[in-house]
Amino acid sequence: MKRIALVVSISILSSTSFGQTDKEKDSLVSEICKTVKKTKKMSDSAIIVFVYQKHLTPFLSNYPSDKREGISDAIYFRLQRNCWEFKDIINRRYSPKGDWQEVAEKPKTKLGKKACIHFLDYKKYQYIEASGDTVNLSIENGFWIDKFKDGSYSKLKFNWVTDCEFDIEFIESNNVTRKGYSKPGDKYRYQILEKAEHYYLISVEISGTNRYMTFKMYY
Numbered sequence: 001m002k003r004i005a006l007v008v009s010i011s012i013l014s015s016t017s018f019g020q021t022d023k024e025k026d027s028l029v030s031e032i033c034k035t036v037k038k039t040k041k042m043s044d045s046a047i048i049v050f051v052y053q054k055h056l057t058p059f060l061s062n063y064p065s066d067k068r069e070g071i072s073d074a075i076y077f078r079l080q081r082n083c084w085e086f087k088d089i090i091n092r093r094y095s096p097k098g099d100w101q102e103v104a105e106k107p108k109t110k111l112g113k114k115a116c117i118h119f120l121d122y123k124k125y126q127y128i129e130a131s132g133d134t135v136n137l138s139i140e141n142g143f144w145i146d147k148f149k150d151g152s153y154s155k156l157k158f159n160w161v162t163d164c165e166f167d168i169e170f171i172e173s174n175n176v177t178r179k180g181y182s183k184p185g186d187k188y189r190y191q192i193l194e195k196a197e198h199y200y201l202i203s204v205e206i207s208g209t210n211r212y213m214t215f216k217m218y219y
Helices: 002-017 022-038 044-055 057-062 065-082 084-093 113-121 176-181
Strands: 101-103 124-128 134-140 143-147 153-162 165-173 187-195 199-206 212-218
Touching: 022 044, 022 065, 022 084, 044 084, 065 084, 065 176, 113 187, 143 165, 165 176
Parallel strands: none
Antiparallel strands: 101 212, 124 134, 124 212, 134 143, 143 153, 153 165, 165 187, 187 199, 199 212
């Protein structure tokens, strides 16, 4: 019930972005995030209601109801990418599953150049999303391709940056979460930290955020 209430609230929030460009949608997300930051002393539910009242009531009648659900998904996931304060609210309500952990600062790799190069010896990986679902990943011919349990996919460009770091750049996706979360050109910085018997420990940063998560990629 709590999740339904939150999604309904975000559906109302996101309706203001219908028909607008990605830049305008990101501007909306930025304004919502500013309000979230200013209302930290309120409860999570109260923050959502306040944001709705402050930003969106005047705009609701401008957009058809049959378009709101799709826009809701896009804004909901984009907020989690671009607004860490909002993401923290989501994490408090729905604890991430799998082996994802946030770390206070950029981790240091324990591997050298030679060991990191062998990362691409494995073309197929699996990792566990924060939802608990397993994603099948292939890294071949300069592309990083995620395949999800519902049959959808995401395609990103793979580029080495340093001996043990690489960027993936979003190209396209037909997955509801990923196409809302990212837009073409968005980059994510990965670092190979350790190698264990059946997995690599990886850190990831959304470019420019200075916040880091670690997770495991199983081979």
